[in-house]
Amino acid sequence: MKRWIVAAAAGGVIAGAAGATYVALRRAEGESPRLRALRGMHQSLRRQFESHLGAERLLEQPELQAGDITVGIRTPYLGNLISEVSRRYLDRVELDLAPNIHVKQSGEVKKDTFVGTLTLGEWKVDLDIQRLNATLSADTPEISVAEDNRVRVSVPVRCLAARGSGRARFSWDSKHVANFVCKDFMVEESLEATALPDQYRVRGAFSFLQKGDNILARPEFPPEKFHVRVDLLPESWQKVEAALRAQDTWDRCAAGIDPPEVLAKLRELAQTGFDFKLPRSLFRATVMPAQFRSRVDVQGTQVDVAVEPRALRLSADYLWYAAKLRAHIVSMPPAARPRPSPTP
Amino acid sequence: MRVESVHVAFEDGFALVQLRGRASLVSDAQTSAEIHLYGGIDVVDLDPETGILRGRVTIFALETQRVSLVGVPAPVRRLVDDLGREQLKVFEPLLNSIEIPVRLEQKVEVPAVNQSGIKIAAASLPVQAAVVDVKAFRGKLWICASAKAEIAKGKPR
Numbered sequence: 494m495k496r497w498i499v500a501a502a503a504g505g506v507i508a509g510a511a512g513a514t515y516v517a518l519r520r521a522e523g524e525s526p527r528l529r530a531l532r533g534m535h536q537s538l539r540r541q542f543e544s545h546l547g548a549e550r551l552l553e554q555p556e557l558q559a560g561d562i563t564v565g566i567r568t569p570y571l572g573n574l575i576s577e578v579s580r581r582y583l584d585r586v587e588l589d590l591a592p593n594i595h596v597k598q599s600g601e602v603k604k605d606t607f608v609g610t611l612t613l614g615e616w617k618v619d620l621d622i623q624r625l626n627a628t629l630s631a632d633t634p635e636i637s638v639a640e641d642n643r644v645r646v647s648v649p650v651r652c653l654a655a656r657g658s659g660r661a662r663f664s665w666d667s668k669h670v671a672n673f674v675c676k677d678f679m680v681e682e683s684l685e686a687t688a689l690p691d692q693y694r695v696r697g698a699f700s701f702l703q704k705g706d707n708i709l710a711r712p713e714f715p716p717e718k719f720h721v722r723v724d725l726l727p728e729s730w731q732k733v734e735a736a737l738r739a740q741d742t743w744d745r746c747a748a749g750i751d752p753p754e755v756l757a758k759l760r761e762l763a764q765t766g767f768d769f770k771l772p773r774s775l776f777r778a779t780v781m782p783a784q785f786r787s788r789v790d791v792q793g794t795q796v797d798v799a800v801e802p803r804a805l806r807l808s809a810d811y812l813w814y815a816a817k818l819r820a821h822i823v824s825m826p827p828a829a830r831p832r833p834s835p836t837p
Numbered sequence: 838m839r840v841e842s843v844h845v846a847f848e849d850g851f852a853l854v855q856l857r858g859r860a861s862l863v864s865d866a867q868t869s870a871e872i873h874l875y876g877g878i879d880v881v882d883l884d885p886e887t888g889i890l891r892g893r894v895t896i897f898a899l900e901t902q903r904v905s906l907v908g909v910p911a912p913v914r915r916l917v918d919d920l921g922r923e924q925l926k927v928f929e930p931l932l933n934s935i936e937i938p939v940r941l942e943q944k945v946e947v948p949a950v951n952q953s954g955i956k957i958a959a960a961s962l963p964v965q966a967a968v969v970d971v972k973a974f975r976g977k978l979w980i981c982a983s984a985k986a987e988i989a990k991g992k993p994r
Contacts (some may be wrong), residue, residue: 539849546974557977566963573987574945574962590954639951774887782942782964782984786889789936798938818938828844 505523516577539763542789559804560815564708572644575699575831578697578779579648583631594622594659595631614667614677616755618762620659625769626687627655627688627805631695639698642807643713646738648695655688657723661733662675663755665740680736684729686763689722695771699779701812703802706785712776722766725759733759787815788823795823838872840931847973854894856931873900874928879927881980883941888966890937890980896928906926941966957991962986 524532546552557563559609599617601609634648653743664679697714725733787799806813840858847853856874861869875898882891940966949959963986970981 499876528848534846536850542974552975569982577986578947578960578962582957584960587956588954589956602856609864644960737929759908772954774953774955775957777947777950779945779947780942781959782945782966784940786936786938786943789938791935792930792932837991 494513496736507606508566512622520568531665554811554813556804556806556813556815560801562785563783563804563813563815565649565811566781566783568638568808568810572638574638574782575644575646575769575779576634579646580633581789582777583629583650583775586629586775588625588627588629588772590625590627592622592625594625594660594767594769596620596622596762596767598758598765600758612668613664617662617664617666618759619662619664620626620762621661622657622659622686622767624658625655626657628653638807638809641700642702642708642805642809643698643700645698646696648697650693650695652688652691652693652721653722657688659686660684660686661734661759663737663759676692678740680740682732684732684734685726686723686729687726689724689764691720691722693719694720695792697775697776701781701814703805703814703816704789704801708805708812710779710782712778714771714776715771716770716772718768718770721769723763725763725782730756749781760831781812785818797821838928838931840874843932847976847978850973851938852973852978854878854932854969868883872899874898874931876929876932878935878971881937881968881978883966883968883982886924886945888941888943889935890939890941890968892935892937892978894932895927896925896931899925899928937980939980941984945986958975 510746549633551565554565578636597617597619599615600614600737602613604613630651630653632649632651634646636647637645639645660681660682662679662681664677666677695714696717698711699710700713701708734752734756737755785797785798787800789796789798797820798822801817801819802814804813804815838858838860842857842858844855844857845853846855847877856876858872858874860867860872861867867882868969872904874896876894876896878892879895880893884891901925943966944964945962947960950957964984965986966982968980969983970979972979
């Protein structure tokens with residue numbers, strides 16, 4: 494078998510050499526000096542051209558041979574594009590959410606007496622945030638190329654304005670001796686709060702993939718908690734203060750419950766803040782600016798093109814995607830349909 | 838005229854398109870000649886409306902391969918050759934425009950969101966794309982396009 498291959502190759506070489514000699518002789522006979530000079534120049538230019546191509550690193554990319562069509566987009570350009578689109582898109586995000594956030598805090602009130610330190614009672618604050626309206630704005634994201642055809646994104650997001658509403662319950666539970674003389678109570682009020690200005694970083698990635706004819710940058714932002722600090726609106730503070738002062742009587746242990754002290758605790762609790770998850774649907778897939786087409790028109794004839802993805806790779810320099818194409822004629826214009834007797 | 842096959846070669850800096858077909862007389866379909874038309878994809882345009890890349894083929898040569906006519910082959914052959922030499926543009930409608938199955942988008946868009954309490958307006962970034970160079974070598978047609986987007990400079994706001 495091996496011998497046969499060698500023989501066949503030798504035969505081919507001999508036949509090729511004979512053919513080339515014949516063609517060269519025939520050319521030499523019939524060709525003008527100018528044509529011969531032009532042929533020489535062509536061969537010289539071709540060698541130079543191949544030498545230049547050999548030095549071009551871009552042409553060594555394996556994706557260029559991966560399919561019938563390869564598209565390459567410079568990664569820095571792509572990064573700028575994603576940054577700008579994200580910045581424009583997230584320039585103003587309005588949230589109207591029912592976040593169902595619960596915050597709890599409790600503490601004890603102690604008093605020094607002639608028999609030692611006595612715990613007079615325990616207070617508890619339950620804060621339920623039922624509604625959150627916020628306006629967020631993103632600045633230009635930072636983008637870097639990551640593994641697995643991804644770009645890592647870090648988006649600075651500012652909370653321009655936020656307002657929450659909910660209910661706060663303050664309860665007092667007397668202990669020890671105070672239990673005999675003080676009454677327990679609970680105050681519940683509807684409150685409104687505003688978020689303190691803050692800046693956050695939303696981190697995630699866009700992964701590139703081919704879906705049908707489209708190359709998409711698909712967002713992948715893991716659930717991440719962001720800390721929001723709030724302060725009650727002045728009207729809400731007034732309501733809380735009035736409710737506490739209403740309890741500031743001797744029979745309700747006024748000695749233990751000092752409204753300014755409790756208000757300070759509440760303020761501290763609000764400003765400690767709570768964790769909040771940004772909805773994942775905030776981010777959307779972005780279609781890349783160069784796409785394959787599944788139908789083309791050739792001289793009025795519709796040709797379906799089956800796009801079969803072959804390669805997709807993101808490097809620091811380029812996003813490459815390649816596809817194999819199979820054409821299938823869908824419709825032909827009347828003039829192009831074969832006729833029984835063709836005419837000039 | 839009927840084109841029966843097309844051969845394309847992208848080598849030596851030239852995108853050669855060779856059409857092989859048959860020309861016959863309207864009055865006598867049996868009087869026919871096998872012809873080869875040679876053209877080149879010399880321009881690739883980008884349609885600004887659709888972003889479709891379109892190549893234009895210019896015909897620059899006609900070659901008659903074989904003439905079959907019972908009795909008088911030579912006059913018909915001369916007729917077909919003369920026709921080809923004189924009016925090459927006549928053949929251009931055979932394949933003067935080829936759409937390349939790649940579309941360059943004129944803008945990058947992200948649709949609006951109004952669901953689950955999130956409201957975000959749609960965003961659009963216009964992209965000015967243009968073909969800057971077309972080369973044919975190593976069996977491929979290389980189309981270089983430039984794309985400019987209105988990208989903000991520096992740190993915003």
